[in-house]
Amino acid sequence: MDKIRCIAIDDEPLALMQVVSYISKLPYLELVAQCSNAIEALEVINQQPVDLMFVDINMPDLNGLEFVKSLTQKPLLVFTTAYGEYALEGFKVDALDYLLKPFSFADFSKAAGKAKIQFEFMNQAQQKQSTTDDSNNYLFIKSEYKLLRVNIDDILYIEGMKEYVRIHLNDQKPVMTLLSMKSLEARLPETKFMRVHRSYIVNLEKVTAVERLTIIFGDKVRIPVSDNCKEKFQHFLDKNFMC
Incomplete structure (x- = not known):
């Protein structure tokens, strides 16, 4: 425990x-x-x-x-x-x-x-929820003393913080929970989410811009792509690049 x-x-x-x-x-x-x-x-x-x-x-x-x-x-x-x-x-x-x-x-x-x-x-x-059918478009996340329903489509990016993670959402206060990045990465759909750094998982559909392999959300948030994830992220860019 x-x-x-x-x-x-x-x-x-x-x-x-x-x-x-x-x-x-x-x-x-x-x-x-x-x-x-x-x-x-x-x-x-x-x-x-x-x-x-x-x-x-x-x-x-x-x-x-x-x-x-x-x-x-x-x-x-x-x-x-x-x-x-x-x-x-x-x-x-x-x-x-x-x-x-x-x-x-x-x-x-x-x-x-x-x-x-x-x-x-x-x-x-929370553990029971994590083993439910992957077709669900939501998660129940334990934050403080509550189980909060988080819609997967509302997730912008996830930030790792030692034993905890901070889930950043559209127009909502971030949710902090005692989970590993690895367990969340396994639960999220691969077609939408990508681990781009040891400390970051991003929703690819929410990316505003990319500048020199730095991912930008909105006007202020800038997330680096690590060397280990660079090839995978570049493949995503190439696949969706329009001349």
């Missing part, structure tokens, strides 16, 4: 330290950031994928509830707080669990276990 990438958010240093310590004890969790306020957490989420958040509710400037409600794509969520009256509000924003301070490692482990079950379910659903 892939590790669950999580962040801990709490303005109380000792409480934050406790959550970080508990995370380190569970082998299926990976701490990617610890934040003392919601603004720091938002910067982390905007920079890298996060699967699970442990969020304190009572924080200055932007409390945990307001922070979660502001997110368009929410990771899996567990609230932590010293105030029991927030429990109902927490579940209204789809929190998996609600930990009332002070909580034990056993309580924390139980909440994390719920996240693990949900995370595995989402991964299994």
Whole structure:
């Protein structure tokens, strides 16, 4: 199983330290950031994928509830707080669990276990989709805590980012997901998509222009063709070249 990438958010240093310590004890969790306020957490989420958040509710400037409600794509969520009256509000924003301070490692482990079950379910659903009939013109992609339907024809290009990929779409926000370039390349129709670089797969039907074996999308996006892919891409150009 892939590790669950999580962040801990709490303005109380000792409480934050406790959550970080508990995370380190569970082998299926990976701490990617610890934040003392919601603004720091938002910067982390905007920079890298996060699967699970442990969020304190009572924080200055932007409390945990307001922070979660502001997110368009929410990771899996567990609230932590010293105030029991927030429990109902927490579940209204789809929190998996609600930990009332002070909580034990056993309580924390139980909440994390719920996240693990949900995370595995989402991964299994995505893997099942990847084995369906190739005639489908869409994919279900796990992004954050959702399975998003992505129409293949809407894909402009795919960008590899270590363990993750970023799928760039027509007039939509890019989708980030924990997949390999190789698995996506195998799933996409060869007549439309081509791997032109270790880090890029392009939709050949969406290419705006080609300049010295640099692929151009729109006015700003320029994607290089690597030496290893140059011959294959040149063959595509020759096949479609009109004098």
